[in-house]
Amino acid sequence: MSNTVSTEPEIIYDKQGNPHEVVDFNNDYEGAKLGFWLFLFTEIMIFGAMFLVFGFYLFQNTPEFMQSSGELNRVLGGTNTFILLLSALCMGLSLVKLRNGQPNTSKKFIWATIVLATIFLVIKYIEWSHEIHLGIYPGSPTLNEMENGTKLFFGLYFTMTGLHGLHIIIGIGVMFWVLALINSGKITSTDFVVLENTALYWDLVHLVWVFVFPIFYLIY
Amino acid sequence: MNNVQKSFYDETHTIFGHHKNKILQWIFSIDHKRISLMYLFVMLAFFAVAVIVALIMRLELFSPGQDFIDPNTYNQAFTLHGVIMIFLFIVPGIPAALGNFLLPLQLGARDVSFPKLNLLSWWLYVFGALLAVASLFIGDGFADTGWTFYAPYSVKTGTNVVWALSAAFILGFASILTGINFVATIHRLRAPGMGFFKMPLFVWGLYATSWIQILATPVVGISLIMVILERTLGIGIFDPTKGGDPVLLEHMFWIYSHPAVYLMILPAFGIASEIVPTFCRKPIFGYHAIAISSAMIAGVGYLVWGHHMYTSGESEMIKLIFSALTFFVAVPTGVKFFDWIATMYKASIDFKTPMLWTVGTFVTFIIGGLTGLIVASVGVDVYLHDTYFVVAHFHYAILGGVVFLMFAGFHYWFPKITGKMYDEKHASRAFYVIFVGFNMLWFPMFLAGMFGMPRRYFDYLPEFEIYHKVATMGSWLFALGLIYMFATLYRGWRYGEKAGANPWNATTLEWQIPSPPQLENFGTIPYVDFMPYEYKDGEPVHHFDLAVKEDSPHE
Numbered sequence: 056m057s058n059t060v061s062t063e064p065e066i067i068y069d070k071q072g073n074p075h076e077v078v079d080f081n082n083d084y085e086g087a088k089l090g091f092w093l094f095l096f097t098e099i100m101i102f103g104a105m106f107l108v109f110g111f112y113l114f115q116n117t118p119e120f121m122q123s124s125g126e127l128n129r130v131l132g133g134t135n136t137f138i139l140l141l142s143a144l145c146m147g148l149s150l151v152k153l154r155n156g157q158p159n160t161s162k163k164f165i166w167a168t169i170v171l172a173t174i175f176l177v178i179k180y181i182e183w184s185h186e187i188h189l190g191i192y193p194g195s196p197t198l199n200e201m202e203n204g205t206k207l208f209f210g211l212y213f214t215m216t217g218l219h220g221l222h223i224i225i226g227i228g229v230m231f232w233v234l235a236l237i238n239s240g241k242i243t244s245t246d247f248v249v250l251e252n253t254a255l256y257w258d259l260v261h262l263v264w265v266f267v268f269p270i271f272y273l274i275y
Numbered sequence: 276m277n278n279v280q281k282s283f284y285d286e287t288h289t290i291f292g293h294h295k296n297k298i299l300q301w302i303f304s305i306d307h308k309r310i311s312l313m314y315l316f317v318m319l320a321f322f323a324v325a326v327i328v329a330l331i332m333r334l335e336l337f338s339p340g341q342d343f344i345d346p347n348t349y350n351q352a353f354t355l356h357g358v359i360m361i362f363l364f365i366v367p368g369i370p371a372a373l374g375n376f377l378l379p380l381q382l383g384a385r386d387v388s389f390p391k392l393n394l395l396s397w398w399l400y401v402f403g404a405l406l407a408v409a410s411l412f413i414g415d416g417f418a419d420t421g422w423t424f425y426a427p428y429s430v431k432t433g434t435n436v437v438w439a440l441s442a443a444f445i446l447g448f449a450s451i452l453t454g455i456n457f458v459a460t461i462h463r464l465r466a467p468g469m470g471f472f473k474m475p476l477f478v479w480g481l482y483a484t485s486w487i488q489i490l491a492t493p494v495v496g497i498s499l500i501m502v503i504l505e506r507t508l509g510i511g512i513f514d515p516t517k518g519g520d521p522v523l524l525e526h527m528f529w530i531y532s533h534p535a536v537y538l539m540i541l542p543a544f545g546i547a548s549e550i551v552p553t554f555c556r557k558p559i560f561g562y563h564a565i566a567i568s569s570a571m572i573a574g575v576g577y578l579v580w581g582h583h584m585y586t587s588g589e590s591e592m593i594k595l596i597f598s599a600l601t602f603f604v605a606v607p608t609g610v611k612f613f614d615w616i617a618t619m620y621k622a623s624i625d626f627k628t629p630m631l632w633t634v635g636t637f638v639t640f641i642i643g644g645l646t647g648l649i650v651a652s653v654g655v656d657v658y659l660h661d662t663y664f665v666v667a668h669f670h671y672a673i674l675g676g677v678v679f680l681m682f683a684g685f686h687y688w689f690p691k692i693t694g695k696m697y698d699e700k701h702a703s704r705a706f707y708v709i710f711v712g713f714n715m716l717w718f719p720m721f722l723a724g725m726f727g728m729p730r731r732y733f734d735y736l737p738e739f740e741i742y743h744k745v746a747t748m749g750s751w752l753f754a755l756g757l758i759y760m761f762a763t764l765y766r767g768w769r770y771g772e773k774a775g776a777n778p779w780n781a782t783t784l785e786w787q788i789p790s791p792p793q794l795e796n797f798g799t800i801p802y803v804d805f806m807p808y809e810y811k812d813g814e815p816v817h818h819f820d821l822a823v824k825e826d827s828p829h830e
Contacts (some may be wrong), residue, residue: 097489104498
């Protein structure tokens with residue numbers, strides 16, 4: 056369906072003659088947001104299942120998990136937490152600016168979010184390469200000689216931070232798409248649901264990290 | 276009725292503007308009716324494949340010992356049969372095919388909330404299906420783990436488990452998107468005046484199902500991903516040699532896959548709730564009870580997964596809790612059955628084919644459901660676990676429940692979808708053939724299972740031969756019945772008489788527009804200040820002609 060300019064809302068009447076508006080499925084702000092919230096539920100179920108697995112093995116291998124946690128770099132992890140929180144702020148501000156009718160400022164904040172997200176990934180890359188350099192990665196000979204709890208900890212560490220990193224990468228892609236939509240006038244100060252949903256997604260991504268960070272880095 | 280009206284077969288919206296090519300007009304269509312038919316055809320093609328695989332397995336089991344396929348092929352055959360039937364046929368079956376067609380029509384909407392997402396989920400579905408098919412021809416062939424992918428075998432076997440897992444993950448994603456689309460549609464696009472308790476009961480079934488799709492499918496999705504990572508990288512989560520726990524996978528698998536069986540049956544119950552009042556010419560008994568029981572089954576269905584694992588190592592306490600909760604599911608299910616029976620009580624029932632299928636299902640599903648209670652009892656299940664009794668139970672419930680009601684739905688909405696009528700005589704005969712074949716095929720398995728015949732075995736002891744012989748002969752009758760039924764429907768589609776807008780004198784909104792419906796379904800959206808299934812003296816209370824646009828207030 057091409058994006059036809061929305062005409063007047065369709066009105067029907069009941070027996071008493073009261074008017075009722077028919078919701079236009081092509082242009083339904085609340086529907087778009089509802090759908091996206093449902094999608095966020097599925098994301099929560101995905102990460103929730105991973106947290107469940109983590110909790111299960113933490114309970115079984117508490118000493119090894121605590122010991123392995125001490126080997127992670129808390130400074131880099133903490134920096135990343137701060138960067139993601141900052142990026143979520145930028146994302147929110149870009150939405151506020153767009154709704155205030157300042158698309159250019161809004162775009163600057165989206166760029167800031169993209170830059171911060173990229174820095175997050177770079178730091179993540181440094182952390183991962185450090186661990187891989189030490190020979191700690193799933194299935195590595197070094198790791199296979201360690202305690203079972205350590206294997207599980209790092210198996211979960213790479214799986215969960217990897218899954219989270221994938222969400223960051225997808226988020227960056229979506230933000231470039233949003234920038235293109237603002238440039239082509241598809242997202243405006245009155246029709247901003249795509250940006251709003253992107254901001255919701257980004258909030259979820261940073262919120263997941265807010266939980267991932269303490270369970271891996273701070274249980275030492 | 277305006278007969279020159281164009282139907283959705285003549286014109287459509289597509290995602291990339293206009294296409295001259297007829298095929299492109301279909302595969303890029305964002306009209307929910309076309310998408311539903313595309314789902315239907317792909318689904319039925321895979322159903323045919325899985326039926327053929329099943330017939331091959333039954334033929335191999337006709338006599339003891341190896342006849343014409345080897346044990347490994349047999350393992351791959353039952354895995355292929357399970358994966359196709361579950362992920363490609365039953366799960367998308369009623370929601371994505373019939374549901375997609377009917378949901379907007381029954382709500383008085385012009386399409387679903389996200390038509391483009393709807394098309395995307397069909398494409399994902401086809402992609403996942405192709406991935407599963409491709410793995411047949413690569414390396415050591417299709418997975419041989421059973422459709423449950425239990426670790427540690429799924430981590431160790433040399434077959435293409437990763438392909439099958441990826442396919443299942445993508446199919447799950449398609450299913451999630453359909454669920455999101457449907458919940459948003461039901462919340463946002465009901466016709467003005469239609470509150471939740473004025474919705475048709477099929478919509479209630481779809482609503483409960485969609486929530487299960489949204490909340491349960493991601494759990495199995497991530498579990499399958501973890502098995503993939505286990506195989507490719509060795510993360511250790513399900514590998515006992517690294518401290519992982521394979522039973523954890525079983526838990527996570529059934530957290531989805533048990534709600535998934537309610538995901539399958541709830542829209543099927545919805546079909547029954549549409550058909551029973553229509554052919555009894557009576558308002559349905561206990562509308563609210565049926566609607567709420569759907570939601571209850573969906574809710575309680577979440578909490579029963581552990582009954583698949585009585586023999587995998589669970590504490591006695593947990594077993595008892597899961598057993599009690601499983602028994603509790605029978606309560607809302609029983610509510611539905613009593614409501615349907617009460618609707619039929621003292622009605623002058625018109626036993627047209629859809630009603631025949633529905634009443635037939637009452638018989639088979641009761642057997643499937645009550646044997647479910649038998650295997651839900653901890654003590655009995657330890658004896659019956661992994662026997663043919665379980666196989667017979669879930670085929671009575673899924674094939675004799677979901678698929679039979681799906682067939683009932685095919686016949687019931689056939690005139691709406693095609694605009695033509697099938698031959699009543701042949702269609703009802705096909706039902707009897709399938710019904711007899713079905714019971715011949717599965718009932719002996721209850722007996723064989725009780726006497727100890729284990730499931731998924733390639734060979735068996737001589738004393739089980741009689742059951743296998745009868746079952747295999749039943750499978751031939753069943754297959755013949757299927758061919759008969761689909762041939763009848765095909766003849767109806769090609770050569771049938773014009774059906775008209777409302778051949779059954781039904782009451783819901785999809786019957787108030789021409790068959791087949793036009794693009795965007797309704798010219799006029801009605802104000803719904805009445806209940807569905809309102810009959811008086813055997814006639815529908817309300818009549819509408821909603822095809823064309825009206826400017827004046829209605830009535």
